[in-house]
Amino acid sequence: MPSDEELMSAVAEGDLSAFEQLVRRYQRSGWNTAFRLVGDLHAAEDIVQEAFLRVLRAAPRYRPTAAFRTYFFRILTRLCRNHRRRNVASPSGDLDAWVSQGPAPEDIASSQEVHSSVNNALASLPARQREAVVLRYYEGLSYGEIGWVMGATRKGVERLLARGRAALANKLGKLLEK
């Protein structure tokens, strides 16, 4: 199976099937990240689409100095940041809405309550803390990779995550005691 970087080289030479493979590989993580960062279903889809198109446009300039994954997340998080700047209020409505869809048994209802609390707590974090938390705990990026994506030092990432965890623990206090 070709690596991401090999696929990018093929994309740079006009190979659309290589581009499609990249889109298939990263659609889920791109979608999850965008949705968790902007909290809006439609905006998240627009952002993911735009991120992939930017990858396509930038393919000839791409140099594998960084892993494609971090390169992609860098584009994606910047688009999310731009979206949040344009829409000052960072909505968490869709974050709640999708967990409460459809009838659910009681045991699922309680987990939906947990999901809703977590999503609300996540939505209430300052933008950079939220980015760091999402990239670290949902996408599993290392401190160095998060630093490259966000334009921060490792120490800076460490501080953002520590503050983010403290804020989340504060908001989810009851859940953590269970």
Place this chain on the structure above:
Amino acid sequence: MRCDRAQAMMDRYVAEELPRVERVALESHLRECPGCRQQLAQVQTLLRILRNVPAPPVPQGLVDRVMAKAGQEIGSQGSVVQTCSRPVAWWRHGLTPQQIGFAAALAAGLLVGVVLGRQTWTNSLRTSAPEPPIAHAQVMDAENVYLPDYLDYFSSTPRGSFPEIYLSLTSVDSNQEF
């Protein structure tokens, strides 16, 4: 190890990313610090809760929509390579009439500025030309001694001194016919 340092490392400890030296130091601290042990348990619970909250499913047809847009872009531009190539330097693809007009106006403005500036400068030189010094020749005539400028301090009437002015005035007066 201080507690704040230990707490900053807990995230990587849980993810088993800590180098051996740091891991040993942290574990040593944890054995002695019940507060940090409690903190570690909280971090583990928090991360477990966060990871148990899924994102909504990827919208159906996302890949198809991205590929359709990619196809449109490439269709309108010719190829990925053309679409993505670096912007051609302006001097290579020629100038538009607007750019030529702007450059001509800029050059004309500069030329007018230089001409006007030169005239103003010349006029200011003429008007502010220093008055000819008090006739040194007259001073020399009065004393019948020639002194170079740098030795003028030793004369009885150095240039610019009251005696020199007095002499110059009286010598002029003496030449006037009543």
